[in-house]
Amino acid sequence: MKGNLAIVGLQWGDEGKGKIVDVLSEKYDIIARFQGGHNAGHTVYIDKEKVILHLIPSGILWKHTTCVIGNGVVIDLKALKSEMSMLENLGVSLERRLLISKKAHLIFPYHVTYENQCEESLAEKKIGTTMRGVGPSYEDKIGRRGIQIADIENLQYLKEKLSLNIDYYKHYYRVNKNEILEAMLNEIVHVRPHIVPYLADVTMYLTDKMEVGDKILFEGAQGTMLDIDHGTYPYVTSSSTVSGGICTGLGISPTKIGSILGIMKAYVTRVGGGVFPTEIYTNEAEIIRQKGKEYGATTGRPRRCGWLDLVALKYACTINGCESLAVTKLDVLDDFDKIKICVAYQHKNEILTDFPSELWILQECTPVYKEIPGWKTNTHSLKNYDDVPLQAKNYLKAIEDYLGCSIALLSNGPTRKDIITVKGIE
Template sequence: MTNLTIVGAQWGDEGKGKIVDYFSNKFDVVLRFQGGHNAGHTIVINDTKFILSILPSGVIRNKLCIIGSGTVIDPIHLFKEIDYLKRKKIIVSNQNLKIANNASLLLPFHSLIDKIRENILSKEKIGTTRRGIGPCYEDKIARRGIKICDLENINFLKKRLKNLIDFHNIFLKNFSKTPISFNETFQFLKSVKKKLLSYSIDLSDFVNSNQFLNKKLLFEGAQGLMLDVDYGTFPYVTSNNTLPATASSSIGLNPKRLGNILGVVKAYTTRVGEGPFPTEIKSNLGLNLAKNGNEFGTVTGRQRRCGWFDSVQCKKAVNIAGIESLVLTKIDVLDSFKKINICYQYKLKNKLFNSMPNSISILNKIKPQYLSIKGWQCKTSGITNIKKLPKQAKKFIKIIEKLVGVPIILVSNGPDRKNIIKLKRF
């Protein structure tokens, strides 16, 4: 099998963690290339649930796991997650986890700034996880942030940290009674320095070494393509690029080594937080869908907004990411529905849209045009062979394939690792 890059092709929460876990046994290395601990990947193995936010999902199978420079690292959360896995008998050490030493550090005051900004925006808020991801990326882009390798030189770190804190305290003096303490933050960084540096490496040098030439690589994305800062529903997006192309720059590797691009989508659509959502179901039907699918955020616990499958949105994801095939998850959630809708087109007044516009002012006004099919109304969970899937479920899959233009190779019909139906050879 060639290298593989897995990304979510909706607004996140598509079930990427399970799919990465499913494929990771066939690869030598699993590489997380963007995002922070605002991501939430859930893996269920024989009723034991593993919830990951920053660590690559391949850690569950004891694969060599790498976190790239395109991520933001909160040392507190990183170490908590490592300890959490240790309690579940999964050992993480510097032998099976490597972190790019040029990854940016998310510091305690970043989450404070995130919360204050969301509160100021009030009804106009973005709907962030309030974990400081955006402010940390902002510091990176403004060239004032702290990177892991900065911990190696205390005097250099002091200077960088002072400039960073002085900058943020100018903003905070109007909104917080307590300014950011340089001494407290500096002591915090000194306390995590040794442990954090034990995981850090020059990643581009490591992955381009001779020992890596014949390794099979699985690249793991976080969030979803519709949350990409350039191609998503801006400004209601995450703070970084979620496209597969990001993996190359984050890991420091030739783009040719990204391999096949696999997109993960739910059999319906969800999103957390604010922003346009053309196929959102605002009736009790949407609430039932959320309940059946246990649609509550892994990271925040917030109830997700639910809607029908949107092939217009999915086609955009396929195009911008170069997706060659799809995995369809949570088909079992639709088992009880008498009628199932699939959006195939948008309409605004007399204008029809076959592609998803970038303008949120248009997206907020468009009306989804639906193709309706009869539901299968029988249990699909537990089925492992495509031949045993209900006829209407097969029809549903074929319609989606035709509308988005790429094959569906796997269907997930339950939360457990083994709840997978193979449709096509990959």
């Protein structure tokens, strides 16, 4: 592998990015997260032990790496402290291995309260957020009333900003303002000594490290179809999940991103509300859900399951500039006699091969499927691509041919060892 590498999700999140980041981190010096919050859940397995990370990059489990949380991430201090403690209890050292951008914005209890009330008001049209306050924190950031993590170093300055924000959200509170303010400040005073030593100018750190030849792996959260600009708006997350978000979320030049690896499941899942053209409504969905353990790492909610959507994937590959792909959970499809792939949408009397920008058109689309025979063979234990069944190879080739992008990695299980290298990643 040469140079830096960006890892981005190509679907509605939950593609297995955490595992791929963990596998590839061995070859990189720095792992950098550029967006999202603790609404993300990256699951990795170490010696059969399940580890779920929400804020700290998955590469932290390799002893040689330095992990970076960028300015594009929004942080709940209590959640961050909890995650740090969890890792330390597992014997993972964070000292001189974790850096947090001073410009990252914070999540406060009023964000969570506000988000809950907003979701309740939408009733059956609710977005289906994780209720972690992530969206409202980004809302404050754009509204220029956000509070950056560096502000916890100056309690008087922080108190003034918090006071203004509590006034802004006063319609969502029914308790005394001073009580809320003091409770928030007391919690910050408690966690501050554990957080401040890790604060840094992340942009300068990454720039300096690249100049001496260190290699960076950029870790995305959620997926392209949840991107605030390019996803199925308004049923999206509140950050830029695509490769372009690396530049703004870490403060680095587009010329420094390097290669881009898109992560996709061999099928599709989605959590929460929103259009899902290839969603399965038969028992096949439950088969996928059970075998693939399709329950949210953050919320525990059952994921909606569907057949592979190549129209949406082509769109995602184009936006991100993907040069290669990693296909995860191939083994989940081992038992199917036939497998469907969506190759177009039908909208009224028209066949669409481009992903529609208009939500109302997408809602009226039905998938045009191509059926491929299943391989009916256990692929979970395979280590070499030569041993992959012919029908599974045909399935993968159909993906490559449609997307015009080669598959570099196959994941056929949850652990680091459950990986098949198809071709090298440049």
